[in-house]
Amino acid sequence: MSNKIIIAIDGFSSCGKSTLAKSLAAKLEYVFIDTGAMYRAIALYFLRNNISFTDNQAIYKALQEINLKFEYNVTSLKSDMILNGENVEQLIREMKVSAKVSEVAAIAAVRDFAVSQQQAMGKQKGIVMDGRDIGTVVFPNAELKIFVTADPLIRANRRLLELRVTHPDITLEAVSENLQHRDLIDSTREHSPLKQAADAVVLDNSNITKEAQFEIALNWALEKIKQAK
Numbered sequence: 001m002s003n004k005i006i007i008a009i010d011g012f013s014s015c016g017k018s019t020l021a022k023s024l025a026a027k028l029e030y031v032f033i034d035t036g037a038m039y040r041a042i043a044l045y046f047l048r049n050n051i052s053f054t055d056n057q058a059i060y061k062a063l064q065e066i067n068l069k070f071e072y073n074v075t076s077l078k079s080d081m082i083l084n085g086e087n088v089e090q091l092i093r094e095m096k097v098s099a100k101v102s103e104v105a106a107i108a109a110v111r112d113f114a115v116s117q118q119q120a121m122g123k124q125k126g127i128v129m130d131g132r133d134i135g136t137v138v139f140p141n142a143e144l145k146i147f148v149t150a151d152p153l154i155r156a157n158r159r160l161l162e163l164r165v166t167h168p169d170i171t172l173e174a175v176s177e178n179l180q181h182r183d184l185i186d187s188t189r190e191h192s193p194l195k196q197a198a199d200a201v202v203l204d205n206s207n208i209t210k211e212a213q214f215e216i217a218l219n220w221a222l223e224k225i226k227q228a229k
Contacts, residue, residue, distance in 0.1 A: 003228040004126035008134035011148030014159040017130040035131035037081040040092035043104040106189035135197035145200035
């Protein structure tokens, strides 16, 4: 398709944003950018190096030492997060990172660091990016903005099924508390809080399949691409 657009997908944790974004990118032959993975990788680096989330000098120094990139995995057929040359795709999904990623993402210097990289990635358009502030801060002029939401209990159960693959003893209560904590931080942080862009279309996937969600979003995207001619 010659007329490329930017598709910004925002929403709460465990709403299936990344799954939707990956599917759209694959169908449209666009580049998928997982911004959540970027913040998770930064959080992992901070945890590994005992960087205090309130020490601005240490944070600034640490960010100068972080190199992030996405590398295509021929086995999983998706892009993995590479932190300073190390594939950390599995490590950044651990609960210890999930518990801290929203706090790290709320740090102004961290967001500035990540947003500048994300905006550079989108200069040529033809990308699908998901996160919390893509349609409001990173790409306020994106041709298509989708805000994904779902019932909190449904989100918690979805996340529980994912985590039990590697954490069989994890409880629904623990997962639910983690999501509530992240929602609160994401929505109330001072810098780039999670909120629906005024011109975003809402996609509540509480009671629809992934396939149905994909078809709805794809039709929206194709319409915007047609309008871009």
